[in-house]
Amino acid sequence: MTNLKYMIKEAFNNLGRNALVVLGAILAVFISLTLTFGTLIFGEIVRVNTLQWAEDVRVIAFLQDDLAVEETAVLQNEVASWTEVADVSYISKSDAYDEAVILFADDDSMLSVLVDNPDLLPASLRVQPVDPADYEVIVIRLSSTPGVSEVKSAGEAIDAMIALRDGLRIMFWLLAVALGVAAIALIANTIHMAIYARREEIEIMQLVGASNWFVRTPFLIEGALEGLIGGALAVTFIVLAQQMAVDRLSQLPEWINLSIQNDFILRQGALVLLFGVVAGLVGSSLSLAVHRTLRS
Amino acid sequence: MIKLENVTKVYPGGTVAVKDVNFEVAKGEFVFLVGASGSGKSTLIRLMMREEPPTNGEIWIAGKHVTAMPSSKIPYLRRSIGTVFQDFKLLPTKTAYENVAFAMEVTGKNRSVIRNQVPQVLKLVGLSDKAERLPRQLSGGEQQRVAVARAFVNRPLILLADEPTGNLDPATSVGIMRILDRINRTGTTVVMATHDHAIVDAMQRRVVELDRGRISRDESRGIYESRPVGTAATEEVDLSEEPAAEQEPESVDASNSSSDDSSDSPEDIE
Numbered sequence: 001m002t003n004l005k006y007m008i009k010e011a012f013n014n015l016g017r018n019a020l021v022v023l024g025a026i027l028a029v030f031i032s033l034t035l036t037f038g039t040l041i042f043g044e045i046v047r048v049n050t051l052q053w054a055e056d057v058r059v060i061a062f063l064q065d066d067l068a069v070e071e072t073a074v075l076q077n078e079v080a081s082w083t084e085v086a087d088v089s090y091i092s093k094s095d096a097y098d099e100a101v102i103l104f105a106d107d108d109s110m111l112s113v114l115v116d117n118p119d120l121l122p123a124s125l126r127v128q129p130v131d132p133a134d135y136e137v138i139v140i141r142l143s144s145t146p147g148v149s150e151v152k153s154a155g156e157a158i159d160a161m162i163a164l165r166d167g168l169r170i171m172f173w174l175l176a177v178a179l180g181v182a183a184i185a186l187i188a189n190t191i192h193m194a195i196y197a198r199r200e201e202i203e204i205m206q207l208v209g210a211s212n213w214f215v216r217t218p219f220l221i222e223g224a225l226e227g228l229i230g231g232a233l234a235v236t237f238i239v240l241a242q243q244m245a246v247d248r249l250s251q252l253p254e255w256i257n258l259s260i261q262n263d264f265i266l267r268q269g270a271l272v273l274l275f276g277v278v279a280g281l282v283g284s285s286l287s288l289a290v291h292r293t294l295r296s
Numbered sequence: 297m298i299k300l301e302n303v304t305k306v307y308p309g310g311t312v313a314v315k316d317v318n319f320e321v322a323k324g325e326f327v328f329l330v331g332a333s334g335s336g337k338s339t340l341i342r343l344m345m346r347e348e349p350p351t352n353g354e355i356w357i358a359g360k361h362v363t364a365m366p367s368s369k370i371p372y373l374r375r376s377i378g379t380v381f382q383d384f385k386l387l388p389t390k391t392a393y394e395n396v397a398f399a400m401e402v403t404g405k406n407r408s409v410i411r412n413q414v415p416q417v418l419k420l421v422g423l424s425d426k427a428e429r430l431p432r433q434l435s436g437g438e439q440q441r442v443a444v445a446r447a448f449v450n451r452p453l454i455l456l457a458d459e460p461t462g463n464l465d466p467a468t469s470v471g472i473m474r475i476l477d478r479i480n481r482t483g484t485t486v487v488m489a490t491h492d493h494a495i496v497d498a499m500q501r502r503v504v505e506l507d508r509g510r511i512s513r514d515e516s517r518g519i520y521e522s523r524p525v526g527t528a529a530t531e532e533v534d535l536s537e538e539p540a541a542e543q544e545p546e547s548v549d550a551s552n553s554s555s556d557d558s559s560d561s562p563e564d565i566e
Binding site: 201 | 345367368370371372373374375377379385386387398399401402403404446450
């Protein structure tokens with residue numbers, strides 16, 4: 001008990017004694033975790049926004065003109081039951097006509113053709129995939145479904161969107177991992193400096209018979225504290241920055257959404273804090289191990 | 297108390313520091329390790345405190361077989377060994393009192409025990425009135441006394457000293473030797489590596505001489521006889537308990553020039 005009190009006291013004393021080095025470590029953690037956390041948040045913003053694109057992905061199945069109303073309903077139910085399909089909506093001939101009239105409001109020649117032949121446009125099913133990447137499966141299944149005359153989708157656009165989304169996801173993860181590793185390395189380096197600055201004291205502790213844990217624990221506590229403080233600063237900074245961005249950039253185009261679910265921030269923030277502490281512990285353990293191998 | 301069997305230490309790079317050394321030290325003995333620089337004295341001390349393991353051979357310290365001791369056990373071995381070095385190894389940010397107390401704190405001693413023991417040991421080495429000084433406010437001799445106090449405060453079975461008087465002038469060295477002698481008389485085994493002729497000759501204790509890593513002489517009441525040509529040990533050393541003409545060197549700190557001689561004649565144990 002006295003030991004633990006002594007070690008915690010030692011850890012805090014060291015924080016004060018090596019104020020500059022400690023400040024450096026906290027700043028290092030703060031910066032690398034801010035970048036890590038910022039990357040996660042930005043990645044989430046991108047994910048939420050690309051999710052909206054995904055909602056706009058549709059496969060259109062034009063129906064044969066001779067399909068009865070009951071047959072159409074059966075077909076719609078069948079397609080809706082497919083696992084890769086999120087939603088199916090039926091666009092009747094008259095719906096299609098109404099849409100086309102609005103679409104070609106400025107084009108008199110098209111309008112006159114439409115008005116003369118209100119049955120020209122076929123009825124269709126608009127199918128929304130669960131995962132945009134599944135659109136091709138849906139296209140193939142629809143093509144071989146009786147009653148469907150033609151299947152259309154913006155294939156290339158969807159492919160490009162999926163590639164962009166996956167690329168961004170991977171990029172953000174790699175960035176977050178790289179920055180996390182950098183945080184650990186920076187903490188390890190700082191603790192290493194702290195140990196180097198105190199090598200005389202450590203040597204003397206070992207001379208008079210201080211147990212290994214007695215020597216190490218203050219450094220571990222120090223590392224964990226530096227990680228915790230740096231992590232807390234990073235989380236605070238990012239949360240404030242994100243809120244400011246939402247407030248200040250309210251005049252952004254509607255299709256960009258900067259706001260993020262609170263529970264995402266809470267969960268990721270807690271993870272970043274935990275990561276800070278773990279990085280501190282790992283960093284100080286690493287430098288202790290290095291120190292030990294250097295000594296022997 | 298100490299036993300070395302066929303101990304050899306080869307450093308990386310092939311330097312043979314100690315070769316096939318056998319020797320035994322009984323409880324309560326006082327042994328001088330002598331020999332030229334590089335003869336292996338310091339290596340033997342480091343092997344005995346298990347700062348490093350021997351390349352070959354077996355070592356027993358205070359009843360423990362330390363040759364293959366796992367590093368987690370070494371701290372407990374160290375608690376039965378006191379160590380004193382040429383460069384004192386004091387913590388510059390701690391006072392004399394705190395430096396001595398440190399040795400008890402790190403081993404988890406009760407605070408009341410520390411408060412009781414530290415002043416006693418500081419009194420033994422004659423530094424009661426300088427307990428609150430920082431090392432830089434003490435003379436070399438006084439710093440070494442703090443180091444000896446720290447080595448002794450946990451009442452070790454063995455005290456290992458590596459050139460404890462190497463940085464001190466002859467008169468100050470005598471003061472340190474008196475304290476080591478007193479500690480030895482409490483039953484603590486003392487092994488001291490030195491090349492101080494005058495001290496070895498005056499103490500008339502067991503002398504183990506090393507020559508290029510091997511023991512070349514082991515006498516129960518020896519002198520430092522193998523003097524290099526041209527360095528005659530002319531100083532007369534008086535180790536008697538009567539107040540001697542012992543003088544402390546001027547303190548490093550100018551503010552510490554108060555000539556209080558009381559600290560130079562340490563009181564007896566108990």
